[in-house]
Structures are given as structure tokens and as C-alpha cells.
Amino acid sequence: xxxxxxxxxxxRFAVSLGVLMVVSFAMIHLIPGDPVRAALGPAAPLxxxxxxxxALGLDRPLPxxxxxxxxxxxxxxxxxxxxxxxxxxxxxxxxxxxxxxxxLLATAVALLIAVPLGMWxxxxxxxxxNRGTELGFSATTxxxxxxxxxxxxxxxxTVFAIALGWFPPAGKAGPLTYVLPVLALSLGPAAMIARIxxxxxxxxxxxxxxxxxxxxxxxxxxxxxxxxxxxxxTATLTVGGLLLTSLIAGGVLVEYVFAWPGLGLKIVESxxxxxxxxxxxxxxxxxxxxxxxxxxxxxxxxxLDPTSAIKEA
Amino acid sequence: xxxxxxxxxxxVAGAVIVAAMAVLAVxxxxxxxxxxxxxxxxxxxxxxxxxxxxxxxxxxxxxxARVLVAGRYSLLLALAATAIGAVAGIVLGTLPxxxxxxxxxxxxxTVNALVAFPGLLLAMFTAVVTGLGARGAVLGIGAAIxxxxxxxxxxxxxxxxxxxxxxxxxxxxxxxxxxxxxxxxxxxxEPLILNLTQALGGAxxxxxxxxxxxxxxxxxxxxxxxxxxxxxxxxYVTPEVALGPAAAVxxxxIGFNLLGDALARAxxxxxxxxxxxxxxxxxxxxxxxxxxxxLEVRDLTVTFPGGVTPVRQLSLTVAPGEIVGxxxxxxxxKSLTAAAIGGLxxxxxxxxxxxxxxxxxxxxxxxxxELGTALAMVxxxxxxxxxxxxxxxxxxxxxAIVHEGADRAEARRRAVDRLGHxxxxxxxxxxRQHPHELSGGMRQRAVIAMGLMGTPRLIxxxxxxxxxxxxxxxxxxxxxxxxxxxxxxxxxFISHDIAVVGELCDRVVVMYAGRVVEELPAGRLADGAAxxxxxxxxxxxxxxxxxxxxxxxxxxxxxxxxxxxGLGCAFAPRCPLATARCESERPELVAHxxxxxxxxxxxx
Numbered sequence: 052x053x054x055x056x057x058x059x060x061x062x063r064f065a066v067s068l069g070v071l072m073v074v075s076f077a078m079i080h081l082i083p084g085d086p087v088r089a090a091l092g093p094a095a096p097l098x099x100x101x102x103x104x105x106a107l108g109l110d111r112p113l114p115x116x117x118x119x120x121x122x123x124x125x126x127x128x129x130x131x132x133x134x135x136x137x138x139x140x141x142x143x144x145x146x147x148x149x150x151x152x153x154x155l156l157a158t159a160v161a162l163l164i165a166v167p168l169g170m171w172x173x174x175x176x177x178x179x180x181n182r183g184t185e186l187g188f189s190a191t192t193x194x195x196x197x198x199x200x201x202x203x204x205x206x207x208x209t210v211f212a213i214a215l216g217w218f219p220p221a222g223k224a225g226p227l228t229y230v231l232p233v234l235a236l237s238l239g240p241a242a243m244i245a246r247i248x249x250x251x252x253x254x255x256x257x258x259x260x261x262x263x264x265x266x267x268x269x270x271x272x273x274x275x276x277x278x279x280x281x282x283x284x285t286a287t288l289t290v291g292g293l294l295l296t297s298l299i300a301g302g303v304l305v306e307y308v309f310a311w312p313g314l315g316l317k318i319v320e321s322x323x324x325x326x327x328x329x330x331x332x333x334x335x336x337x338x339x340x341x342x343x344x345x346x347x348x349x350x351x352x353x354x355l356d357p358t359s360a361i362k363e364a
Numbered sequence: 365x366x367x368x369x370x371x372x373x374x375x376v377a378g379a380v381i382v383a384a385m386a387v388l389a390v391x392x393x394x395x396x397x398x399x400x401x402x403x404x405x406x407x408x409x410x411x412x413x414x415x416x417x418x419x420x421x422x423x424x425x426x427x428x429a430r431v432l433v434a435g436r437y438s439l440l441l442a443l444a445a446t447a448i449g450a451v452a453g454i455v456l457g458t459l460p461x462x463x464x465x466x467x468x469x470x471x472x473x474t475v476n477a478l479v480a481f482p483g484l485l486l487a488m489f490t491a492v493v494t495g496l497g498a499r500g501a502v503l504g505i506g507a508a509i510x511x512x513x514x515x516x517x518x519x520x521x522x523x524x525x526x527x528x529x530x531x532x533x534x535x536x537x538x539x540x541x542x543x544x545x546x547x548x549x550x551x552x553x554e555p556l557i558l559n560l561t562q563a564l565g566g567a568x569x570x571x572x573x574x575x576x577x578x579x580x581x582x583x584x585x586x587x588x589x590x591x592x593x594x595x596x597x598x599x600y601v602t603p604e605v606a607l608g609p610a611a612a613v614x615x616x617x618i619g620f621n622l623l624g625d626a627l628a629r630a631x632x633x634x635x636x637x638x639x640x641x642x643x644x645x646x647x648x649x650x651x652x653x654x655x656x657x658x659l660e661v662r663d664l665t666v667t668f669p670g671g672v673t674p675v676r677q678l679s680l681t682v683a684p685g686e687i688v689g690x691x692x693x694x695x696x697x698k699s700l701t702a703a704a705i706g707g708l709x710x711x712x713x714x715x716x717x718x719x720x721x722x723x724x725x726x727x728x729x730x731x732x733x734e735l736g737t738a739l740a741m742v743x744x745x746x747x748x749x750x751x752x753x754x755x756x757x758x759x760x761x762x763x764a765i766v767h768e769g770a771d772r773a774e775a776r777r778r779a780v781d782r783l784g785h786x787x788x789x790x791x792x793x794x795x796r797q798h799p800h801e802l803s804g805g806m807r808q809r810a811v812i813a814m815g816l817m818g819t820p821r822l823i824x825x826x827x828x829x830x831x832x833x834x835x836x837x838x839x840x841x842x843x844x845x846x847x848x849x850x851x852x853x854x855x856x857f858i859s860h861d862i863a864v865v866g867e868l869c870d871r872v873v874v875m876y877a878g879r880v881v882e883e884l885p886a887g888r889l890a891d892g893a894a895x896x897x898x899x900x901x902x903x904x905x906x907x908x909x910x911x912x913x914x915x916x917x918x919x920x921x922x923x924x925x926x927x928x929x930g931l932g933c934a935f936a937p938r939c940p941l942a943t944a945r946c947e948s949e950r951p952e953l954v955a956h957x958x959x960x961x962x963x964x965x966x967x968x
Contacts, residue, residue, distance in 0.1 A: 178710050
């Protein structure tokens with residue numbers, strides 16, 4: 052990637068982050084009526100509502116509120132929870148690692164399952180041979196893609212935690228508790244990546260360098276792993292990176308099923324309980340995560356692309 | 365089951381599931397509606413029983429009936445969300461084509477930023493703003509669907525907007541809005557409708573997810589997600605209560621996905637008519653190996669399903685140190701001949717031959733090691749032939765590593781040595797570079813050097829100079845000749861350029877429509893060519909005496925496709941000398957002077 056392209060990506064990232072901050076600020080103000088009243092309920096005494104409003108700065112002019120909010124976010128002050136009085140920043144800091152570890156592990160597992168599977172299917176179905184394999188592969192992955200992660204989660208809990216008792220059904224305590232949530236989160240993306248990996252591999256197999264490598268009579272393993280695989284990775288990793296963002300979101304449902312102490316569980320709680328500062332903070336963090344992942348994918352791809360030197364020259 | 369229906373089986377399954385969902389949505393509530401809300405204090409929170417196959421809920425209501433009834437609400441909400449998303453997305457997507465430039469860029473940027481956001485996140489945002497309930501969830505999922513539609517509309521509209529008929533309309537002064545409604549939208553309707561199917565499935569799953577989290581549908585209403593929300597805490601005791609709604613959601617997701625996939629494939633597929641595959645012709649009579657030939661090909665035939673036979677009973681021999689040119693128009697089968705000799709004919713092609721010998725031995729009996737080191741291939745586009753992800757040196761070295769068990773350092777040394785051998789400047793540095801860092805000529809030198817890693821007995825060069833600059837062409841041709849003289853390898857040089865062939869080769873084999881029509885010493889090309897096709901090829905060459913004011917002499921007509929060759933001489937329809945006999949009877953290749961053979965009735 053040229054430096055200019057990199058700078059442009061960074062600028063775009065900064066702008067998006069700014070917009071995201073304004074949007075998350077606006078969220079509370081978009082709530083019809085008074086959010087404090089909505090949170091405290093119609094029975095709450097007026098003085099309490101007024102006091103809470105003042106404490107939140109909701110009685111100040113809007114531009115001033117925005118400024119206070121942005122300054123707060125930048126310095127790590129996301130406000131305090133309506134319900135528990137905890138600083139939202141602390142809640143996020145304690146829960147973010149749990150969410151991230153789940154998403155990263157799931158991405159890794161998905162890639163490890165999917166890339167070899169897709170390549171295998173491509174090699175077997177090259178030029179339309181083994182129609183049976185092709186049909187089986189596309190039907191299986193097509194089905195696996197379509198099942199949402201929370202159904203995988205429920206099915207896994209029912210079978211492996213409740214019926215068989217192999218894994219704990221909920222909570223986070225040690226490596227075993229990771230198995231089911233990571234699996235639930237990675238199955239759908241794995242099916243998706245396997246399809247892309249197959250298509251990419253088929254595209255590469257048709258190229259001349261593969262013909263030449265075949266003319267050299269290279270063993271199949273060398274041909275596929277050393278020659279074909281590196282050329283399919285760019286596209287596969289792009290999708291893998293973008294899937295990471297959907298994993299972050301899918302994690303909300305999986306965390307809910309497994310009572311996983313991450314941000315996802317927290318956001319569901321906070322929305323249900325109308326704990327707006329927490330919901331606002333968590334949504335902001337989720338949004339920022341998506342932006343960071345997208346930026347990272349862009350930058351990594353720029354660095355990986357072997358033809359980038361041409362553009363630099 | 366035939367191939368057609370097998371390929372479409374997933375799509376049919378998807379259509380059946382979706383249709384069943386639609387029927388359920390219509391008939392479910394009238395049939396089971398009462399039972400779904402009938403409270404039974406005596407049957408609270410029960411597991412499966414004959415009376416209640418999926419158990420009952422906290423008010424004793426039958427869960428099976430509730431699942432069947434909830435289909436309508438689930439589908440309606442999904443339809444509403446999809447409609448909101450599609451309308452908002454299409455509007456947002458068409459904005460850039462009607463707005464002024466600056467505003468258009470802002471709209472495009474917004475869409476691009478929104479597309480990256482996971483739908484659930486947007487849905488949660490709206491859930492906070494609108495409060496819990498079906499309305500918020502539908503709005504949120506709709507908002508989540510919109511960016512995808514906007515992006516698709518934008519892309520499609522941009523494609524159509526550049527089409528000729530739109531440009532024409534614009535030049536005629538048709539107003540922009542009219543262009544949009546009359547020309548652009550109708551032409552992008554099909555992919556949009558396709559996307560609608562997939563979005564509907566996505567909306568259904570998204571809404572189920574929201575309700576499952578307790579953020580969507582609230583009691584007393586219920587959709588599948590809400591039933592799952594209620595059933596989920598009970599899975600420790602009675603897992604079957606979650607089974608119904610979970611299965612319904614999964615089935616709906618799978619149905620819409622399979623249907624969407626199949627529709628997308630159908631839209632993308634150009635109709636391919638498959639014919640029955642005839643048995644490949646039997647060839648026999650291998651005979652004794654020709655002791656003077658490195659490459660000996662007899663009656664080589666390449667067949668593809670559908671009776672397409674691009675190479676027909678081709679025979680040729682190449683002696684050590686000899687360069688034989690294989691000439692013909694594109695589609696004459698010369699490249700497939702090269703592929704067949706290299707064992708590289710792609711599936712589903714089949715290769716048969718009476719003899720295909722390298723160094724006197726049937727290629728089928730040669731090991732990979734023998735073939736990998738004795739056969740060197742050079743292709744047309746050296747950039748495509750080199751692996752873009754691997755360094756040049758490594759691609760050469762692996763031949764020695766794989767076939768000769770050389771260690772890395774030794775293989776590397778030889779790779780650099782070979783690169784120097786083909787006059788690549790700075791071979792050390794070049795070996796460490798990727799193919800894209802080399803020029804076209806350097807790449808082709810590297811490919812030739814790769815063939816020299818072993819001890820080549822046969823070099824098959826398939827149009828090795830076609831993709832190169834004229835000056836570079838000369839250098840590569842010189843290099844090839846040098847390599848042949850040095851290694852004594854037999855060389856098959858494939859080209860459509862009879863001038864290049866005449867210059868480089870010792871002998872020329874002319875192919876037309878899959879067969880050899882003439883074979884002659886290269887020195888006799890200018891004045892000794894006998895076949896009318898060879899003559900026409902030579903006549904079509906411009907030289908210094910050619911009158912530049914007249915059009916180039918071409919050959920009238922086109923070569924028949926491999927499936928359309930009749931009984932007679934394939935060239936007859938284009939031949940000035942053709943007689944009735946040429947149309948009905950195929951001439952065999954017969955001797956015609958020293959070292960020359962011709963297949964033509966009219967050559968005496």
C-alpha cells in the first residue's frame with residue numbers, strides 16, 4: 052500500500068470515529084420524551100428525575116453536552132450507570148477482553164476449519180468433476196451459513212452441556228467454558244469462508260502458473276499448499292476480517308445464551324433495563340471495534356499484497 | 365436422477381420450504397389460533413406429552429400450536445422490515461445518480477460506512493431509541509438491511525448509467541429523473557428482487573434474534589424468537605420446549621438461503637447445453653519406437669464431452685536438437701496438442717493415442733521425477749506462468765528439491781546459475797525477487813531457466829513470444845535456439861506466426877481444425893509449400909514488397925469449430941481449389957518430395 056493510501060484510510064477512520072461519537076451522543080436525545088423519566092418510571096418523584104437530569108448534564112445546552120460527552124469519551128469517562136452507579140468505562144474495560152477473546156478465537160477456528168475444507172472441495176471438484184462432492188459441499192455449507200449463531204449455541208448447550216455433560220453450560224471459568232461459545236460463533240462463518248476458499252482455489256487452479264507447476268510434476272501437497280494457498284489467502288483473509296465484525300455482533304447472542312460476561316450480555320441487560328449510559332457506551336465501543344477491524348483489514352491487506360511494490364515504485 | 369435436477373435439488377428444497385412457510389402463515393392462525401392462546405391452569409410448564417407434543421408454556425398453552433401460529437407474525441414482521449430496508453436502500457442508492465456531485469459523494473460515503481456495520485448493532489441502536497417492542501425491532505432490522513440495498517442499487521445504477529442507451533437518452537435531453545425511472549430502475553430490477561429474497565431470510569433471522577434477546581416482540585404477542593426466549597430458560601429440564609421455535613427459525617433461514625442461492629445461480633448461468641459423450645475413438649497399432657526420435661506422437665486424439673474433438677489422429681516426431689514448429693490459427697488444436705504431450709489436458713478432456721513416447725518410452729510409464737526433469741514447458745504469458753506469491757528463485761529451486769532431493773542451498777545455487785545461464789542480469793538479486801518485479805522478457809527467461817533445472821530432453825514452447833515486445837521476442841527466440849543447441853533437446857515450438865516459425869525451426873507442421881495438413885522443412889516454406897492452407901498462411905504475411913495501400917491478404921471464411929467438421933477436408937469450404945471430392949472424402953497425409961507430406965487431393 053502506498054503511504055498516501057494509508058493516510059487516506061486513517062483519515063477516513065478518524066472521520067468515521069467522529070461521526071460514530073456524534074451518533075452515540077445523539078442516541079439518548081433521540082429517545083422520545085425524557086430518557087430519565089423513561090428509565091426511572093412514571094412513579095419516580097419529580098425531584099429525583101430533576102436531580103438525575105442535572106447530574107447527567109441533560110439540562111445544559113446541546114452543544115455543551117456534546118462537548119462534555121466527547122471530552123469524556125476521549126479521556127475514558129463514559130458516564131455512570133443509572134442502575135448501579137458504576138463508571139461505564141470500568142464496566143467496558145472489565146468486559147471487553149471477554150468479548151474480544153471469544154471473537155478472535157472464533158475467527159481463528161473458522162479459518163482453520165474453512166480454508167482447508169474449501170481447498171479440498173476445490174481440488175476435488177475442479178473443472179466440474181465429482182459432481183456429488185460439489186452438491187454435498189454446497190448444500191452443507193449453504194445450510195450451515197443459514198443457521199443463526201444463537202441456534203447453534205442452543206443446540207450445542209442442549210447436546211454437549213445438558214445431555215452429555217461434557218462442557219459447562221454457561222459462564223466463563225477456564226478453557227473448557229470457551230469450547231461451546233467459540234464453536235457456536237464460528238460454524239456459520241466457517242461455512243461462508245469455506246465457500247469463498249473453494250471459489251478462490253478454483254480460480255487459481257485454472258491459472259497458467261498451476262499448469263507450469265503441474266508440468267514440473269510437483270507433488271500434489273506442494274502444488275496446493277505452496278503454490279495455490281498463498282494466492283487464495285488475500286481474498287479469504289479479507290472476508291475473514293470482515294466476518295470478524297459480524298462475529299462481534301453475533302457474539303451478543305452467543306454471550307446471552309452462555310451467560311458469557313462480555314459486552315454483549317451487558318448491552319442486552321442495559322437496553323432491557325433502560326440503563327442508557329451503559330447502552331450508549333457499549334454501542335460506541337462496538338462501533339469503534341468494527342471501525343478498527345475494518346482499518347486493520349485494509350492496512351494488513353495493503354502490506355500483504357505482493358504487487359504493492361509496483362504501485363510504490 | 366438427472367444431472368439437471370440434482371444440481372437444482374437445493375433450490376427446489378429451498379422453494380418448498382419457503383412455500384410451506386407461506387402456506388403456514390396463511391392457514392396457521394385460523395386453524396390453531398384458538399388452541400395457541402387457550403390457557404390451561406392444569407397443564408402449566410409441561411414437557412412433551414401425547415396431548416402436547418412440544419409441551420406447554422407458563423400458562424399451560426400448547427407450544428406446538430403457538431409455533432404454528434407464530435409463523436404468520438414472524439413472516440409479516442420480516443416482510444415489513446425488508447420493505448422498509450429495500451425502499452430506504454433503493455432511495456439512498458439512487459440518490460448519487462440524481463444529486464449534485466458533492467451531495468452524491470456524501471451519500472456514497474454514508475452508504476459505504478453503513479455497509480460495514482453489522483445489522484444487529486444498528487438494530488440495537490434503534491431498540492434503544494424506540495424502546496423495546498416489535499416496532500423498534502422492525503425499524504432496526506429495516507435500517508440494517510438498507511445499506512446493503514443502497515450499495516447494490518448504487519453499483520447497478522452506475523453500471524447502467526454508463527450503458528450506451530442511457531448516454532443516448534441523456535444526449536437527447538431526457539430529464540435525469542425520467543432516465544432513472546424509465547431506463548435505470550427497470551434494468552436493475554432483477555438483481556434487486558434476488559437480493560430481496562436473501563434480505564427477507566436475513567430479516568427473519570435478525571428479528572428472531574432480537575426477540576430471542578427479549579428486545580423484540582413483547583407479550584402478549586409472540587413470534588418464533590419470543591417463543592424461544594420463553595423456552596430457553598427451560599432447556600435444562602425440558603429441552604423439547606425450545607425445539608419447536610428453534611427448528612422453525614432454522615428451517616426458515618435455510619429455506620430462504622437455499623432459494624436465494626439457487627435464484628442467484630439461475631440468474632448468473634448462461635444456458636449450457638450438454639450433449640451425450642461419445643466413446644473416445646479407439647486407437648491401436650503402436651508399432652515399434654522410432655529410434656531417431658525424442659518425441660514420437662502417433663494418432664493423438666483429444667476429445668471433450670459432447671463429441672468435440674479438437675485434436676484428431678495427430679502424428680509427429682521430433683529428433684534430438686531439432687526444432688519443430690507447430691503452426692495454425694487459434695482453435696486449430698495446437699495448444700491442446702502441447703497440453704496432451706505434457707499430460708496437462710484439463711478434465712473432462714480425454715486423450716488417446718497409438719503412441720506417445722518420450723525417449724522411446726511411453727509417457728504413461730514415466731515417473732513424475734523423469735517427466736519433471738526431462739520435459740520443459742514454456743507458456744505464452746510468463747507473468748501468468750510464474751506464481752505471483754513466490755520468489756523467482758524458489759520456483760526454480762523446487763524442481764531440484766522435489767525431483768533430485770537437493771538441499772535448499774544447493775538448489776538455490778543451481779537456480780541462480782541457471783538464471784545466469786539464460787542471460788538474466790544480476791541473477792542473485794533476481795532470484796530473490798517476485799515475478800512482478802521482473803520485465804516481461806526477464807520473466808520468460810526465468811521460465812526457460814526453470815526448464816533447464818533438470819536435464820530437458822523435450823522442450824514444449826507454446827507461443828512463448830506472443831505476449832512480448834518485438835525486440836524482446838527476438839532475444840527470446842535467440843535464447844531458445846541457444847538452449848536447444850546446448851542441451852540437444854528436441855523442441856516443439858507452437859505458434860500462429862508462420863514467419864517466426866520459418867526463422868527459428870528446422871521443420872514445420874501445419875495444423876488445421878485438429879489435423880496435420882502439411883509437414884515440410886522450414887527452408888522450403890517460401891517456395892515449396894504445397895497445401896493451399898499453408899500457401900494462404902504465407903501469402904497473408906506482409907513483407908517489404910507488400911503494397912501497403914491494399915488490405916492485408918487474409919483467408920476468407922473461418923475455421924470450423926471442432927464439432928462442425930464434416931466428412932471431407934476441413935479446409936474445403938475456404939479452399940479455392942476445392943472440388944466435390946474434397947467435400948466428401950478426407951485426404952490422407954502422403955509424401956510429397958523430400959521431408960514433405962501433404963494432405964490434399966489437389967496437390968499432385
